[in-house]
Amino acid sequence: MSPATQLAESQWLSQLAAMRQAMADLNLPKAEDLLPPGKGLNLGDDEFSSAPESVEDLWDIISEDDDDERTGDDSDAIVDASVNGVEPSGKMGVYNLQWLSHKCWAIAERNASLNASELQQQLISVLAADHPPEELQVSLTEIVGFDDLDFVIDLIAHRHQLISTQGLSGSDDIFSRLQTKSQREDSLRRQDYEHKHAKLAPKQDREGPIYPHVYKAHQAGNTLSVNGRKYGLPVGSSHVEEPRYTEYSIPAAKVGTIGAGRKLVAVSEMDGLCRGTFKGYKSLNRMQSLLYPVAYKTNENMLICAPTGAGKTDAAMLTILNVIAKNTIPNPLESHDATEFAVITNEFKIVYVAPMKALAAEVTEKLGKRLAWLGIEVRELTGDMQLSKKEIVQTQIIVTTPEKWDVVTRKGTGDTELVQKVRLLIIDEVHMLHDERGAVIESLVARTQRQVESTQSLIRIVGLSATLPNYIDVADFLKVNRMAGLFYFDASFRPVPLEQHFVGVKGDAGSKKSRENLDIVCFEKVRNMLERGHQVMVFVHSRKETVNAARLLYQMAVENRCADLFSPLEHKNYAQALRDVKTSRGRELRDLVPKGLGIHHAGMARSDRNLMERLFSQGVLKVLCCTATLAWGVNLPAAAVIIKGTQLYSAQEGKPIDLGILDVLQIFGRAGRPQFQDTGIGFICTTHNKLQHYLSAVTSQEPIESRFSRKLVDNLNAEISLGTVTSVSEAVQWLGYSYLFVRMRRNPHGYGIDWAEIRDDPQLVIRRRDLIINAARTLQKSQMIIFNERTEELRAKDVGRIASQYYVLQTSVEIFNAMMTPMANDADVMKMISMSGEFDNIQSRENEFKELDRLRLEALKTEVEGANDTSHAKTNILLQAYISRARIEDFTLASDTAYVAQNAARICRALFMVALNRRWGYQCQVLLSTCKSIEKQIWPFQHPFHQFDLPQPILKNLDEKFPASSIESLRDMEPAEIGQLVHNHRMGTTLSKLLDNFPTLSVEAEIAPLNRDVLRIRLYLYPEFRWNDRHHGTSEPYWIWIENSETSEIYHHEYFILSRKKLNDNHEMNFTIPLSDPLPSQIYVRAISDRWLGAETVTPVSFQHLIRPDTESVYTDLLDLQPLPISALKNPILENIYAQRFQFFNPMQTQIFHTLYHTPANVLLGSPTGSGKTVAAELAMWWAFREKPGSKVVYIAPMKALVRERVQDWRRRLTAPMDLKLVELTGDNTPDTRTIRDADIIITTPEKWDGISRSWQTRGYVRQVSLVIIDEIHLLGGDRGPILEIIVSRMNYIASQSKGSVRLLGMSTACANATDLGNWLGVKEGLFNFRHSVRPVPLEIFIDGFPEQRGFCPLMQSMNRPTFLAIKNHSPEKPVIVFVASRRQTRLTAKDLINFCGMEDNPRRFLHMSEEDLQLNLSRVKDGSLKEALSFGIGLHHAGLVESDRQLSEELFANNKVQILVATSTLAWGVNLPAHLVVVKGTQFFDAKIEGYKDMDLTDVLQMLGRAGRPQFDSSGIARIFTQDSKKGFYKHFLHTGFPVESTLHKVLHDHLGAEISAGTVTTKQDALDYLTWTFFFRRLHKNPSYYGLEISAEEHNTMAAQQMASDFMIELVDKSLEELAESSCILLDSATGDVDPTPYGKIMSYYYLSHKTIRYVMSHAKPNPTFADALSWMCSATEFDELPVRHNEDLVNAELAQNLPLPITTMGSSLPMWDPHIKAFLLLQAFMSRIDLPITDYVGDQISVLDQGIRIIQACIDLLAEFGFPNACTMMMTLLQCIKSARWPDDHPLSILPGIDPTQNSETSSGNHLSPSLHSLLSLPQSTLTALPRTLNLPPQTSTQFSKALSLLPVVSISISDQSSTGLTVLLTRKQPIPSRGGQRKTTAPFDDQSFRIYAPHFPKPQTEGWFILVTANADLSAGTQEDILALKRVSWSSATGTARVGERADVMARANVRFPEGWNMGDGHTDGAEPDMGSNDRDKKNEDKGMRKGKEKGRGNGLGGGKLNVKIRVISDAK
Incomplete structure (x- = not known):
């Protein structure tokens, strides 16, 4: 021991x-x-x-x-x-x-x-x-x-x-x-x-x-x-008391070992993904090895607490690889040895939240390098580094700061693509919770966790932190499973153990004594380290202090005679260092480096910083004095680090603050170089009073507390604005996700909670409630939210949303509310910004007064109130100094200025949005200018060219010459003149180019009054500059607003983004504004650049010629009548029909009964949807059949869906009991002429009836019509309105010509100008216009405005939660329909509703069927989204679903098994499914033509509302309309008054005029004018001239002069239309006499119902010998495809589809973009012929529509080319027709139509596999061979049956020619009976039954019948040099009149064509020779005939028949095979 x-x-x-x-x-x-x-x-x-x-x-x-x-x-x-x-x-x-x-x-x-x-x-x-x-x-x-x-x-x-x-x-x-x-x-x-x-x-x-x-x-x-x-400090810690300081020393911890039974994870043993990423590593370190299994192989949330330098970034990398592994092919966890991976990059996003921008940049670089091999994009998203939408989509890992990610997620819907794809959130330095910025992290984590719960998606949260004392609390906050994801590593895991010294210098903080002691202590410690041979970094807290500290150290070394300790003379690199430092611009460096000291801070030049880093790492410099940026941004370790002082200046606080623990840990992390030392030494020298604070914090003795309560008000506002918190209870729940909640329960006393409270309320619900209610009251007081204290509902207001989006404090909003005025000037704005709460901490110090005074004199452009010692005066001075680019010398002032500028720009933007919201035009201009001034550092009064990088003298000249040098003036000058103006000739050209780049817009405006109070404005925007990527990037944003010229009130505003790729497109805007009395003389349209000062245009729109139409709304009052019983019909059959539904007519039907049932009067019936108009139509019909037996009734509905609904309803109820024949006439269903002739009721669409009635002279059944019922006649104002207008005018004209009368019944919703409509329809006493309130079920309408979002999807998403709340409030149990704008929106809306259900107690609250019933229904569903939605009681309904899925949705909803139906608007029209509540979620839809979103027609919205309220169940219906705020007034106005119906005939008059000329109705120009007088357009032109562009002043209105002007207007309109038609060769116009004659081309146009533009296009491109690609291109360029829908992002789908198709899109012309509808048609037809699956469901319906139109267009082209006399072109078009019907290419094998035959077979290999080379040769084979053929070809049994069936349907036709003469001949086609299918079983059908001539066309969506072209040409005489000439073109089909055999008999069927040659062989009108085809039947023959199986060659039979002596060639070509 x-x-x-x-x-x-x-x-x-x-x-x-x-x-x-x-x-x-x-x-x-x-x-x-x-x-x-x-x-x-x-x-x-x-x-x-x-x-x-x-x-x-x-x-x-x-x-x-x-x-x-x-x-x-x-x-x-x-x-x-x-x-x-x-x-x-x-x-x-x-x-x-x-x-x-x-x-x-x-x-x-x-x-x-x-x-x-x-x-x-x-x-x-x-x-x-x-x-x-x-x-x-x-x-x-x-x-x-x-x-x-x-x-x-x-x-x-x-x-x-x-x-x-x-x-x-x-x-x-x-x-x-x-x-x-x-x-x-x-x-x-x-x-x-x-x-x-x-x-x-x-x-x-x-x-x-x-x-x-x-x-x-x-x-x-x-x-x-x-x-x-x-x-409690580690063993060996010591405490020393010295006279100058107190020091605590903590020894370095021992480096730990891996532990028994454990080993480091070798990289070679990891899977391929990890091996590729950890290249160069032998193994993971001790810490990483311990957490590898959890980090990489599970999805557990994690908290990793480890010392600095322990390898946390690599630990984070493991969690990143875990996400990548799930989105790679192959999956590395399953395929361990795989080394190459394809990453599905668009499936995930990873967010790495770093505490500082410097660290974010470092992490971005590190991760980017490591993951580059996988193609993973890592980008930084911080205040310095913004990402475009495209970059966000392309990026997989986003490295950001807490504040920036908070801003992104606060928008919620702003970056939905980004936020919803996040799979992993890494929060680095999570111990920042203790910091002021900790509240942001709490807000982020709470928001993320609530998102996880609400969307049921997995977002893994990983927290990285230094060692924490209360790590368990932080783990609980991050929802980490303590037993799995909580990792705590002590100091022994640091690679270089750290010896720590805490020095507290004596003396009062800030006193001279304290500072002296600090200097002495710092020097002693540096000397001590140098004596031990260590290099030292001394960290100080300002740039200036780095030099001062270095000089002081050297000075003290000299005084203490130890300067040689610093000397670098002995170092081998010293000489080189001296040479390097001579090139430096820093005088201080040249002075210090020879002494062995260096400095480093962010204010130095990059080259100098690099030099310092290099010299220190080489050891030349012994001491480096630096700021904390070195610790964060640069990985440059030293043996010892000394933190000199812990006070640093904070511009945000406006005063010195303590150095953050985060910085201390980061600086200590730089101590110790792994390759040189086994320990690092860290000193922190602070004042005595702060010693314990740093000792406890750095040694992890002080628990991390929450700072959330201080920011609670602003964070609550953010959540309310985001829509995630809508009530107090939700807010309480939200607070439960915060770290504040964790700590309040752990340390109640620290948060003012006594033990009794926590005992009685362990979950602190009451405490949380109080916090929320107080915060909500504060917000309400500031007008940021609406807080209903009774219901506890919390709703965002615009100001609150703006504050949240721009990160503005609630205290600032209070100030703005008090100070904002509509007419504030620049000085007021500057003052208001300076008063903002963000700048409260800016403090004035005496030493700054002198410089502030200087700035007042030099830099101020507006007056500043108050002395320099007030914070707002100082802020204002600094802000103006920043804009003026003034020189600021004082370091703290410079720091304050940067802080002020950064925040002021954001605050000013917020103020601009508030002013815009309040509609203050003048204030908006001032604020937007100020915003740009701050961002560009240019004053608004300076010349706009200051925004370009130009020499100062030039700018000075421009400023002095203003306004002569204004942008407008310069644009009128030549370059030389400009050069002269600025006294620099060479700059003339440069300035001229910059002038071209200056981004201004010019605006043209059209105005059209809808009624007295509403004006529609259409703007055309034209960019007047040349795009330069350097100046403009990829897009330029503009603000467009309409302003009252007198009050400067803004009527309407829009944010318009001009993108580079759409620079030359047409830019249109449509909107309505309210008109008030008195009317201003004019309005201003302002177009102001969002980024460029001076790029502003003002367009005045005069109201001088504005005639406001009188709003003569005539409404019929509902009389209080006794309901009429059905016995009033006096017809037992009819009574029986109605008795099944009701016994009495409703009040509205009772009131109109007599007029409809007993009089012949024309009727206009306006009443709300659902009020019983269908019964009214039936009453008129019974009158027609009673009074005019044998006549016909035509019912015209505007949509196929409505036609189908009516057909199904009347077939079921009426036809059998009344013995009536009903026929449906639509594009999908065209019966033959006889069926139409025999029908009593014709139900049709406007286009179809227009096409049929054009030839009314030759069609008797058109003249038999006694009643025309037009449903939804208010659609006159829509795109298809002109057709309705023409039909009515024509029916009236027919009645006047045929001396009969046609009764008209128009039905609509209540309209504002019913009188005009009635007059036009010839209504006298039959005008009934009931108000919207006249409904069997009263309707409550709520209109909700939503703030403008930049983007459609964000706006839609912001409506999802309110939709869910509306359902809960209005219809928790009853059925609900949610109408959305697109098919994609049905899926997204349903998904969000499911997520909201998931947060409820009963997630399946909308499902009302048993589990068995549900599973049974789900098994029938084909669409995945529908399957998921139905599981939660939500149905989907849109045209993209297969029919069975749609019907299932309808059925389940009708039976109340699912409570909610999310549908597109088609449901409103097509299916009668009422609901208690209807939510119209958004009133816009994507229109590819304008490549943007367009408002729905009001009629569509009314139709949707009509579905609210179920007559048999509800006492009232409820409708919620969700729309943008700007549209709210429009809907409020028109939903209650009715929309005025206007004509749109003048826009498409030429085509309708052409049809009438072809029919012979119009023969002179005067006829055309007379024809116009029959139209609704004629009536409205006089009533509302301004709408149609007729300029009449208010004084002239309703005078003779006005009549004359209207007459001139119509003459001009007719002239223009006739000229258009003449240019398209559709008419011959004699300008002298005014006579008009049709041409063959005009007749083709009218017959095939085409636009004259299509005719013009084909004629201009026609050539004698076109290729197949040419033919396809002509067809796809038809104007009829202009309306083909191109939805959002379908250009990308088209591009992908194009790569898999044989013909390039350049065939269509090089200039067409991918989003062009003609390109889409071209691709869809190719895909059909290639038989490839379409990428999305929507394309299936689109393809059917293209095929449907295509047949008609091709047949018209064949006739056109025949008129041109191009036989080869005709046959090529016929080939195209065949290919389209048979879904094959011309060079595919002819037999590929038959099941089991590969289209890629070629004729050479056919003989080898028993295939005949053509159909003709196949059908010539003996019957036995044909029967055995499937077996010979080895076809499977199922295919064999289909093959035989298809074979039996192929026609065997013989051709004979008779009656040949010089004037003509007769061609007879005889069809042999069909070959029996295998087994001889054949259904006995009459040979002339239409069914037996249906061709086998399995790919074509609609049934087709056989048809034949007979093309007769004069043989070319090569010796005489004559070309092959077309003599005749006939089309024949098997007519029912040709066969007379009884059922069951076998008889051949014939078709005869009498061919007449033109006189002298000259080409005549081949189209009208012989009997004219009947549109009713033969149009079907044109469109739906047989399926094409040919290769562009003749059919074989009759190929080149010589006609006796006649030198003619006869080709008989199937239109299908």
Whole structure:
């Protein structure tokens, strides 16, 4: 045993003996004697069951506390024995430590800034010091304040008593730990209570739980006393008292060993992932080996407490690898030997929270290098390093600071992609909890843990920290399983053990004596280290002090004759060092380096810093004086480190503060170089009064406490703004996740909680509630939240949200509320910012006054109120000095300026948002300018070119010449003129280029009044600059707002981001603003750059020509009538039909019954959705069939879904009883002409009826129509409105021409201009316009505004929680429909609702079926998202689901088995599923055309609301509309008044005019004008001219001049439309006579229902011999595909899809982007022909739509090309038609249509595998061969059956030609009966039954029938040089009239085509030759015919038939095979 150890042991034994003797002398009474009668102590531990019988027993009790792992927890409480207010009197009288402790607590409770235990220690240290009474009085008064002078007098009076009580045993105060019996019982009572109740606390006895991963040596060290506090220090610790200082030395710990049975983890034994990452390592170190199994192989939360330098970063790396391993292929945990990995990088994010920016940069670099081999991106996200959205997506590991991550997660929805993908959160230096910034960490951890619970996703939390005394508390806070994830490593795990010295210099803090002593002590310690041969780092706390300290050290060395100790002369690198230092710019370096000293701080040049680091590491420099940045940012160890002084200046606090423990530990971490020394030495030299603080903190004696309560108000506001806390109870729960809660339960007294409170309320619910309610009241007072004290609801207000987002203190918000005014100027704004709470700590010092005065004179541009000694005046001066770029010499002032500037920029942004929120236009301009001024350090009045890096003389010239040098003026100048202006000709060109780069926008505005009170504005934005990446990056943001020119009130504002890639696109904005009386003369549209000063444009919009239409809302009052019984129908069949549903008509139906059922009057019926309009339509229908038997009724619904709903309903209820035939006419379903002719009711869409009725002269059934019912006629204002308008106009025209009358019934929701609509429909007495309130079930509508979010998804996500709360409040049990904007949103919304359910007591609260029933239904579901949602009682409904899934959702919801249905708007229109509550979650949708989000039509919103309220169940329905704040007013206005219906015909007049010209209805320009007078557009043009762009002044309105102007407007519109058509060759226009004639192309356009632009495109690109790619490209470029939806991010899907397809997108033209709808159509068709699976469900529906349109477009192209006389082009188009129907490419094998035949087969190999080379040759084979073919081809049985069936459907056609003459010929096609399928079994069908001619087209989505093209051409005469000419093109199909056989007979079917040649072989109108095809049937033949199996060649049969003497070629080509 060493002598030192023997000495320590003997000291210990003598202390023990003395103490035992003293205790025996006390003769303490027994415990029972002191207990009240009947109050025994029920203690849980045996040794505490009775009073101690001996001194040994008592020793057990006292040492119990020493052994406890939480020694520090109760140290304060033990000193204070009066826990329950009982003050025991001891031997020393009343003035003892207990009395002092009690007084200190009392003072601390009154003064929140004081800590009771620290106050007590401070007082004792002052009392113990050797001061005279006068000095003592001053010192004590400074500490406790003047309010407690009596206490000071007591202290001085009883000074000796107090000192002697704390020093009974010399330097050892172990006796101060002795307690009286009552004190001990009190303590035991507490311990017993904690033992039983504190579930989270370790057990309170010596045999408490032993945690498996706590590696801690037994604390049997020296017990040293400092100022009345006891410290258990390690063995060998010593204490020295010197005249100048007191020093405590703690020896270096021994390096521990791995332990028996354990070994280090060798890297070679780890899996491939770890081996690759730990390259260069042989093994993990001792600490890492111990935690490897938990860190890498489990998902346990972890707390790793270990000394600095123990390797915690590598420990964190193991947890990072754990996350990466789960997202790699192959999984390294399963494939141990794998060495190459593919990481799925988009599946996870890891966040590493480092305490400082310097450390964040270091960690980023370290992790980035280590993980680069895996392709893992590591990026820093701090105040200095921002990340773009793209970078965030690409990054897997984000290294950030607590504050930055708090800002990111506070937005919650701002970076949803980021936050939701986090799988691991690493918090480095978690002991920062004790720091001021600890509250941020608490907030982060609480938020993360609540996210884990709410989203049910795993986010692992790993805390890294230095050794902590109360590590168990921190572990509990991090939700670490103590038995698995808690790791504690003591000092023995430090690689280089650390010897620590704590030196407290004597003398009053801040006094001259103290400073001198510090200098001397520091020098002594440096000299001592140098004598021992060690290099030393001396850490000081300002840049200036580094030089001063170095010079002082050298000076003292000279004085003490030991300068040679510093000398580097002997060093081998000295000469080189001298050469290097000569190049340095630092004079101090050149002076100090030759003396062997160096300096290092962040203010030095990078090269100088590097030089210092190099010279120190080489050993040239013996001493380096540096700041703490060296410890954080640079890994440069030294043998010894000395911290000289612990006071550093904090700009945030505005005063010197104590050096943080974090910094001390980091600096000590630099002591000891592993390769040179086996120990490191650390000195901390502080003032005497701070000695105990650092001793306890650094030696882990002081528990880490929470700082959360100080920041509670701001953190609560953040959570309320985020939406995670919505009530007091949720806030209480949130507080339960904080470290504050853990510590309040552990150390209640420290937080002002007495034991009674914690006994009665162990979970501190009442305490937490009080804290929350007080904080909420404070927030409400500041107008940051709405706090309803009755319901305890907490709701964010905009100001609160802004404060949270911009990190603004609540105290600042209070100031802003008081000071903000709408017209504040620059000076007011500066003053307001300076008054902000963030700057309260900025203090003025006398030594700064001189410089502040100088700055006042030099830098101020606005006046500053107040003297320099006020904090707000100083702040204001510094802020203005910063903007003026003034030179600041004083270090603390420079530090303050940086702090002010950093915070002011943020605060100013917050103020700008508040002003924007309050709609203060002028204030917004001032604030936005100020924001940019602070950010750019440029005043708004300076020339904008200051923002470019230009020489000062140039800028000075520009400033002086202003305004002649303004941006606008410069733009009008030539470069030479600009050069002249600035007196520098060469700069002219440079400035001209910069002028081009200056980012201004020009704005054009269109206004259109919707009614008297609402104006719609459309803005067109044009960038007027050239993009330069250096100046503009990837995007430029702008603020656009509309401002009242007189009051500067903002009507509307938007944040607009202009991106580089969309610079040249069209930028449009649409919105509405309210109009008030009186109207301003004009409004201003401001477009202001968010970043650039001076980049601002103002566009005035005059109201001079604004005509506000009269709001003549005519509403029908609901009369109080007796409900009409169904017997009023007087028709037994009808009565029977209705009796199944009701006995009486509802009040609305009763009122309109007579008009509809008994009169022929036209009717306009406006009433809310769900009020019974369908019955009204039926009443009109019964009138038509009664009064006009044999006539037809047409019902037009705007959507296929509504058509389908109506068809199903009427087929089920009406057709059979009334013996009516009903037919559905839509794109999906086109019956033949005969079916339509025979039908009584035609239900159709507007497009379909428009197409059919265009040819009304040739279609008798159109003229038989007696009633047209138009449902949802208010959709006139929508995209498809013009079609409805044309239909009505045409039906009226038909009625006038055919002398009959067509009755019109228009049905809509209540509209504001019903009179106009009625007049147009010809309504006289039949106008019924009921208000929205006329509903069978009354509807309550709530409109909720949400703050603008930058991005659609964040906005939607912010609505999810309110949706859930709305369900809980309004409809906890009843059915709910949530309408969302997109299919993706259905999934995301349902997912979030499920998460919210997960936090409820009953997670399946919305599910109302048994488990068996649920499982049965889930087994039917195909969609994964739907399956998950249904499990929780939530259904999904959108067009992307397969039909069966959609029907299941509907069925379960209708039967109330699932309570919630999340649906897209299609559900509102298509399916009649009412609910009690409807939530419209968002009123925008993505529109690819504008590449942005567009507002839904109001009609859609009304339709959704119509689903609220179930007539048979609810007395009222409830609707909640969630929209942006800016749209709230719009919905409030129009939902109650009705929306005025306007026409949009003028936008698409040309196509409709073209159709009428083709039909012969319009033959002159005058006809066209007359035709317009039939339209609704004509009526509205006069009523609301401004809406249509007709400029009439208010005085001229309703005058003859106005009539003339309207007439001129219409003439101009017609001229323009006719010119467009003429340019597209669709009409021939005689401008002289005004005659208009159709061309063949125009007829093709009208017949195929195409746009003239499509015709124009094909005509301009047509060529005689196109390739297949050309044909496909022409088709995909059709205007009809403009409307193909391109959803968000589908450009990425398209790009991916394009890589797998044969034709490149360049085929479509190089300029088209991936998000172009035509590109999408091109890709979808290729994917169809390639038969590849589509990447997303949405594409399936889109592909069907493209195929549907495509057939029609191709057939039109064939006719067009025939008109051109291009036979090869025609056949290529026919090939395309075949390929599309058969889903194959032209070069695929012809037989690949048949099941089991591979398309890649080529004809050469066909013979080898028994395949015929073509269909023709296949069908020529004998029947027996065909029957055996499946067997020959080795097809499996199932495929064989399909093969045979497909084969049986192939047509065998023979061709014959007759009646040949010079004028024409007849072609007869005969179809042989189908081949029977295998086994001879064939269903007997009539050969002319349409079913038998359906082709086998398994891939094409809709059934197709056979059709044939007959192309007759004149053979080319090569000798005469003539080309092959098209003589005729015919299309034939098997008509039912061609066959006469009875069912069951076998008869061939024929089709005949009479071909007429053009006269003289000239090409005639091939289209109209012969009988004109009927649109009703043959259009289907055009679109849906047979499936194409050809390779672009003729069919074989009739290939090139010579027609006798005629030199013609006849090709018969199938349109499908």
